[in-house]
Amino acid sequence: MPSLPHSHRVMLDSVTHSTFLPNASFCDPLMSWTDLFSSEEYYPAFEHQTGYSFFNDAEESKATIKDYADSNCLKTSGIKSQDCHSHSRTSLQSSHLWEFVRDLLLSPEENCGILEWEDREQGIFRVVKSEALAKMWGQRKKNDRMTYEKLSRALRYYYKTGILERVDRRLVYKFGKNAHGWQEDKL
């Protein structure tokens, strides 16, 4: 499986964050959402190794209309990224969970209503579609066992480091003093 060297991702991260503008159009020829999806299709053995599958019978029967809507949304994002009107690069390259979340918030085209700003100035946001967020993060990490339950545990660890601050409302988080690159006037 192709993977970018860590050093490259970090480097591009720092560059794109400082040049991140609403009208900026990034066209990443190396990777796109469609690549992510096709790579999933090209490596079905991965599911069999782990004994888990997104599309086994049990999952299929439990799948809801919302799930299909979400999956359609993700695929649509792939098409949009081909039009070079998206911020897919930042979304795809952020290596840490909080950066992934931040970049998704900053990319309305790919966000698909998964995340939503509650208070843009204060950095407060809400996870609207927790299951879809987990699925997306799982794709990033090539881990089809990711759940919001586990993702949220990782988010809770950020309270300790000041990347996030606690907001006692369900599915609501806030960027802390040690999180950068999310403020509107500092992009």
Added chain:
DNA sequence: GATACCTTTCCTGCTT
């Protein structure tokens, strides 16, 4: 190999 960092996985208990 050793170590540090960032999760991932699992769990028990509590809250909405």
Added chain:
DNA sequence: CAAGCAGGAAAGGTAT
């Protein structure tokens, strides 16, 4: 009742 939240503990992965 289902879905979230809180953290502890331990394991996994990757980078240095």
